[in-house]
Amino acid sequence: MFEEQTGYIMSRHSKDVQGGLEITFYIKTESETVRVIPERQSSSFFTNAPLDYFPNEIRDVEVLECGLRDFNNDATLMVRSRSLLLQQQMIAFIQKGEYLVYEEDVKPHDRYLMERNIRGAVRFIGKRDGNTFTEAKLISGDFTPDWKVWSLDIETSVSRNELLSVGIVSQNNKIAFVVSDTVQDVPNTYFFPDEQRLLLALIKFFKRHNPDIIIGWNVIGFDLLFLDKRCKLLGIKPAFGALGEAWSIRSVEGKGKYFATIPGRVVLDGITLLKVGGFHFDSYSLNSVSKSLLDDGKLIHGGDRWQEIERLHSEEMDKFVAYNLQDCELVKRIFEKLDLIELQKTRIDLTGIPLEQTGGSVAAFENLYLPRLHKAGWVAPAWRDEPFVPSPGGFVMSSVPGLYKNVLVFDFKSLYPSIIRTFYIDPLARAVASHLAGKDLSNVNSDVDQEGVEDHVDDDCPVPGYLGASYDRSVAILPALVSELAQARENAKRDGNEILSYAIKIIMNSFYGVLGSNVCRFYHAELASSITMRGHELLNRSKKWMEEKGAKVIYGDTDSLFVTLSCPDEEVHERGNELCGLINEGLKDWCKEFAGLESYLELEFETLYTRFYMPTIRGQEEGSKKRYAGITNGEMVFKGLEAARSDWTPLAKRFQKELFELVFHDQDPREYIQTFVSDLTTGKLDAEIIYTKQLSRPISQYSKTIPPHVRAAMMIDSKREELNQPLEYNQGRKFVSFYYQHSGVTPFESGDAISNVDYDHYIEKQITPIADSVLPFFGLSVTKILTKQIELL
Incomplete structure (x- = not known):
């Protein structure tokens, strides 16, 4: 009997079953999670091989004329196979004849959804048998899970x-599964005599209560990986799937990346989601992030916490369970505070990438671009084995160092997406323009002149790019896609939907990186360079026009210009807005003259720093880059300086913040510096002298140079080895x-006592570099100030 339902896709899978392809979607409905298997399944790709290359009949394989062309403007065929094994055999057969294959790596389940414009929400109808729907048809839906x-x-x-416990915190419950020889009176805790019985009970608990999303901190690379290893060691099938299927925990060798596939469920790691979402912290440890966001932290922390954990497990079970559940609670609260799950769902609703895929900029781009490309009559280019050619980075100009009043910051709104939109930067548009110009499209490394063409062309001519590229505006796909996203973002802002607005921003800003990455099939050096080099040109033009209007540009970075104006304080805002309007009008006129283009470039008067400091490169007179401090709206901002860096001590950070508070308010800093150094040398600030730095690899891999933090790690592990204790730093990171x-x-x-401190080190390496970067503006130095202090004693 056929039944219709609505739901949300939790996971997607393709595999050969009894010699044929089976595509399966696990879908969360209002009341349960079900398995949905579509009708008429096949796996397909494209090739430029001629039709007569193939035998007349190949069992379970169709070779069809599809009306699509490749980026060399050659006709292609679609090859449709009834199994994954057959597809691999057909690919090998075609490549043996030295023909190309296109989109052969697109997974059947992804193509199925992509072709139907299905993202996350779905409607489906199929023949139901228990939890499984067969012969199903799926279309896009609007279900909210x-x-x-x-x-x-x-x-x-x-x-x-060995495993000691598993803690789980949900919306309404806190539960701990603990290995213990004795059952103890600890609330919400189940005790098991060994790991095997705990794991079997945990699997049953998953099946009975059916979670949709598992969250945690390094949850795949540590928690699930450890559980998986213990299951294998104990001969237990890790049947954590929604319908009792085994999970798959795997890693990318040598890269420290881990992935979990659980049919019908999704695992989301907090650290990864923070980074993908653009949230920045000095440290991404759970304790550090929770302290920053929640003003709360782990109940035990520090390098030797494992010893205390084992002691609590043996002696104070209630505190051990509290520690375990506190970690779960902290993760839950971080996810809720930052709406990380809603942000991830929004990315899926926009791009159609799998819910479990926390990264996936390339996949998101291809999910959006490929259907539009096919609709326009083209297939994606073949993968090319070629050296990577990096594009020039973003615009950064040397700064004019100094202490300033009233520094205005002008930012281009979504600069790279706006360049794509204005100048028709697009993979297909580049290919078509190159073909019309008679270029060999298979040659990625064009040696054409390095400058953009600026001769006037009419509206029908290709738009000039860089590295010899040009773009046929009549076929460009990406500019229209960016326009759709930009309009959707404006609508989201108007409706107060901050998560949607932010998710769209992430997606649009990823397009440049995708086109400049050779892990994307659309990569081409001309594409990324036409974006960044155009950015350079626009910043330089804007700088020139501003200076012609009497402004002084003291710094520029990627999409921003830092400007001072010669006018009274009360006129700064008005003059800034006026200057911004003039530049936008100039850009509009220039784009029209350059290639008959409508400008989507928009400069905004973003920030006013009432006081501003731009340092020199340490030990030089040249102005630095990406390092400055200022006061805006009464708050101090530090970029790239010691106060904003994780590898300086709390002592240095506090010193810099307090020093600049005085400097920006025109107060004499000498007495403060003298007092601070006195407090340091008398031990009053010992709690702030600790350096904390992350290992980038296991300590055994450091050989040529041994940085201080590596020496410290080696000392700790050497001592542990002597005591026959587990090593702490042999895994890195x-x-x-x-x-x-x-x-x-x-x-x-x-818990260590601090003693015998080398205070001269901190004065020389932490205090002096910070102070002497700004004191010369007052004709002072740390040496002069401290020498004067000694003379007065």
């Missing part, structure tokens, strides 16, 4: 490499804390 989210965290015995004694680098771990 009510997620059942579990925050999961495990605790392990480092000394025995961990934070190391240390400070300087007179004897040199000294490791610091939670």
